[in-house]
Amino acid sequence: MIRKLSLILTLIVVANTSFAQNWGGGIDDEDWSFGFNFQYISAEYKILKNSNWRAPFYEVPNSLDVSYDQNSGLPVTNTLNAISSPPSQGFGLGFVMNRRLAENFDIRATPSLIFSDRVVQYEYEPKEPVSVGNGQTKYFQTVVDKKVQATMFEFPLGIKVKSNRLNNFRAYWLGGAKYSIDIASKKKTFDEGETPANKLLKNNRNYLSYETGIGFDFYFEYFKMSPEIKLSYSAGDLLQHDPTVYANPIDKLKLRQLTFSLIFQ
Numbered sequence: 001m002i003r004k005l006s007l008i009l010t011l012i013v014v015a016n017t018s019f020a021q022n023w024g025g026g027i028d029d030e031d032w033s034f035g036f037n038f039q040y041i042s043a044e045y046k047i048l049k050n051s052n053w054r055a056p057f058y059e060v061p062n063s064l065d066v067s068y069d070q071n072s073g074l075p076v077t078n079t080l081n082a083i084s085s086p087p088s089q090g091f092g093l094g095f096v097m098n099r100r101l102a103e104n105f106d107i108r109a110t111p112s113l114i115f116s117d118r119v120v121q122y123e124y125e126p127k128e129p130v131s132v133g134n135g136q137t138k139y140f141q142t143v144v145d146k147k148v149q150a151t152m153f154e155f156p157l158g159i160k161v162k163s164n165r166l167n168n169f170r171a172y173w174l175g176g177a178k179y180s181i182d183i184a185s186k187k188k189t190f191d192e193g194e195t196p197a198n199k200l201l202k203n204n205r206n207y208l209s210y211e212t213g214i215g216f217d218f219y220f221e222y223f224k225m226s227p228e229i230k231l232s233y234s235a236g237d238l239l240q241h242d243p244t245v246y247a248n249p250i251d252k253l254k255l256r257q258l259t260f261s262l263i264f265q
Contacts (some may be wrong), residue, residue: 017077027224027265028165031100035224035265039092041116045085045238046254053092053249054080066196066245076196077245078127078140083120090116096263098160106160108174110263114152118255120201121145122246146246148202151184156211167169170217178232181206201247202240209255215263226263231256 025152027033057066059073066076094112101107158176183206191200213230232255239253 021219026102031094033098033100033265035096035263037092037094037096037097037110037112037261037263039094039112039114040260041090041114042087042258043090043116043118044256045118045120046233046256047083047085047120047250048252048254049083050249050251053083053161055249056080057196057245058247062192064196065243066248073178074130074132074138075127075140078121078124080122080249081125082123083249084123085118085120088117088119090114092116092259094154096265098265104162104164106162107157108160109155109157110261111153111155113211114150114154114180116150116152116257118150118203119145120148120246120250122249141197142163144246148219149184149188150182150203152180153183154180156179158211162217165217165219168219170219172215172217172226173212174215174228174230175212177208177210177235179206179208194262196245199242199244199246201244202242203238203253204240205253206238207234207238209257213259215261224265225228226261226265228259228261228263230259230261233257 023128041246052068055068056070056079057076058070059076060067061073092112092114094110097109099107122144124140124144126142129140131137132138156176156178158174160172160174161169162172183205189200189202191198209232210233211230213228215226215228218225234255237252238255239247239250241247
């Protein structure tokens, strides 16, 4: 994927610098400029574990709670071997609002709607099935994926530091912060009355992140196109600390997100 993107960018640079300088719609001459973007997203968690994260859980009689006490009831999970977060893909659409400060400095905001699920994977030691009476048997999974479904509204705000323009090409660095809020339906996080093994892993609805990235401005006759790669890291803990078998082993969840954008102005 990275090699393909690098090849495409190289071809655009060669083609763009081979011809006379384009006007670019006069976008760099305006104090305010606007546009839109398309985003491809890869997201994963950085997981900080509690000291007793490997401990198995047991049912609490006559409730949907769980306990570390093996004498409290039937086992819900076995001993944990690992907790990880495989990268998951998503996409986004947004607007661009750019304020020119100087020849090489801009302030830029890109409010966007993001569709990006995240996954936490739990790997347990194998455990033999347990009889629960009435001829029924309880089986235990060795690998459980808990998906956190998210539809985010994000408002990034950053400083854009631009190089001098070379024909139809300009490089830039971007740094700043963004505010994110989950606008998904509450039905996606409703698990009241579910058994301990079917509880959801939940995130806080809003959080702040810091981000940095690089991009390239390519000028055409009537518009400017900017491919951009950006990394963002959440500033705080995203985990909603419910007393469940999936939240209890985790001390903190932090989100790492890689975003590739195509921006048109």
